[in-house]
Amino acid sequence: MSKCECDTKKDIYMPQLATVNKVRMMNNTEVYLHILPDGCRFECQPGQFVEVSVAGVGEAPVTITSSPTLKDGFEIVVRRIGNVTAAIHHLKPGDKIGIRGPFGRGYPVDQMKGKDLVFICGGIGLAPQRSFIKYVLDNRSDYGKMEVLLGTKCYAQRLFQSEIGEWLRRPDIRFLETIDEADDCWLGDVGVVTTLIPKVKSDLTKAQVFICGPPVMYKFVLLALAEAGVPKENIYLNLERKMKCGVGKCGHCQINDHYVCMEGPVFRYSDLAATPEAI
Ligand SMILES: Cc1cc2nc3c(=O)[nH]c(=O)nc-3n(C[C@H](O)[C@H](O)[C@H](O)COP(=O)(O)OP(=O)(O)OC[C@H]3O[C@@H](n4cnc5c(N)ncnc54)[C@H](O)[C@@H]3O)c2cc1C
Numbered sequence: 001m002s003k004c005e006c007d008t009k010k011d012i013y014m015p016q017l018a019t020v021n022k023v024r025m026m027n028n029t030e031v032y033l034h035i036l037p038d039g040c041r042f043e044c045q046p047g048q049f050v051e052v053s054v055a056g057v058g059e060a061p062v063t064i065t066s067s068p069t070l071k072d073g074f075e076i077v078v079r080r081i082g083n084v085t086a087a088i089h090h091l092k093p094g095d096k097i098g099i100r101g102p103f104g105r106g107y108p109v110d111q112m113k114g115k116d117l118v119f120i121c122g123g124i125g126l127a128p129q130r131s132f133i134k135y136v137l138d139n140r141s142d143y144g145k146m147e148v149l150l151g152t153k154c155y156a157q158r159l160f161q162s163e164i165g166e167w168l169r170r171p172d173i174r175f176l177e178t179i180d181e182a183d184d185c186w187l188g189d190v191g192v193v194t195t196l197i198p199k200v201k202s203d204l205t206k207a208q209v210f211i212c213g214p215p216v217m218y219k220f221v222l223l224a225l226a227e228a229g230v231p232k233e234n235i236y237l238n239l240e241r242k243m244k245c246g247v248g249k250c251g252h253c254q255i256n257d258h259y260v261c262m263e264g265p266v267f268r269y270s271d272l273a274a275t276p277e278a279i
């Protein structure tokens with residue numbers, strides 16, 4: 001994926017103007033936005049993030065949830081946490097925001113060609129993984145089997161429900177879902193996302209596994225994958241750390257020698273062997 005020719009002229013600290021094109025509440029805490037950068041073409045890799053700024057409020061790193069195969073602009077999903085994310089929740093179509101990026105190292109999409117892929121997502125962790133899942137669906141013959149495991153706290157928090165409905169109808173993606181707490185609306189599996197791992201059909205000793213979710217999930221998923229015989233070299237995880245510059249200058253995201261904004265947010269598990277505190 002080549003970079004936009006404007007990139008060479010960009011000041012990495014200077015936000016580029018962009019227009020909010022579509023806004024949709026996904027549940028009571030997460031909003032979906034489709035953003036159209038003003039002026040120049042926007043190109044990204046699955047798993048990369050942008051710094052989104054709202055005038056007079058501040059800036060926050062947000063992962064791109066759309067695939068690079070989306071022709072116009074990009075999509076994000078934002079959970080309301082504090083000031084900046086609350087301001088993003090107040091945006092309407094036509095509003096202007098600032099964006100810097102895309103930044104960081106995303107998924108190794110080319111190295112994964114021909115391999116079986118298993119995505120393990122917890123809650124909003126589906127949003128970053130969706131960029132690679134959709135990329136695979138748009139380049140389906142380049143990849144092996146694809147299985148997606150999703151765990152969500154409760155029925156009302158589920159993201160991308162209509163899109164998941166489409167995935168369930170496709171023969172070239174196997175989608176398994178569970179929720180932590182059952183209610184009357186839910187007839188599917190109940191329990192945490194690790195309960196889905198024994199149902200994976202791919203050979204887990206050979207498949208490439210991608211994990212993204214809340215920090216507490218990683219420990220249990222990694223234990224379950226070790227028991228299933230998945231080599232550390234075949235596991236990739238998204239790490240989230242507080243960030244400021246996004247470009248390896250300020251040190252806010254640093255874990256020992258690792259700069260999450262530059263070397264991540266997607267890391268190969270075996271590369272973190274000397275930094276267990278990162279997970
Ligand atoms: C690479 C990267 C990608 C991200 N992608 C997404 C995304 O796709 N969607 C999304 O909703 N959020 C994402 N986040 C998290 C998002 O950046 C934060 O929620 C946001 O910066 C909070 O800003 P705020 O001003 O709203 O809240 P603040 O007032 O800054 O913070 C509110 C509370 O959240 C805590 N907090 C803030 N940022 C983080 C963080 N990064 N990790 C842990 N705790 C934090 C603070 O300590 C505080 O307790 C991502 C973060 C990173 C580093």
Ligand code: FES
Nearest residue numbers: 246248250251261
């Ligand atoms: S966010 Fe500044 S060095 Fe990573």
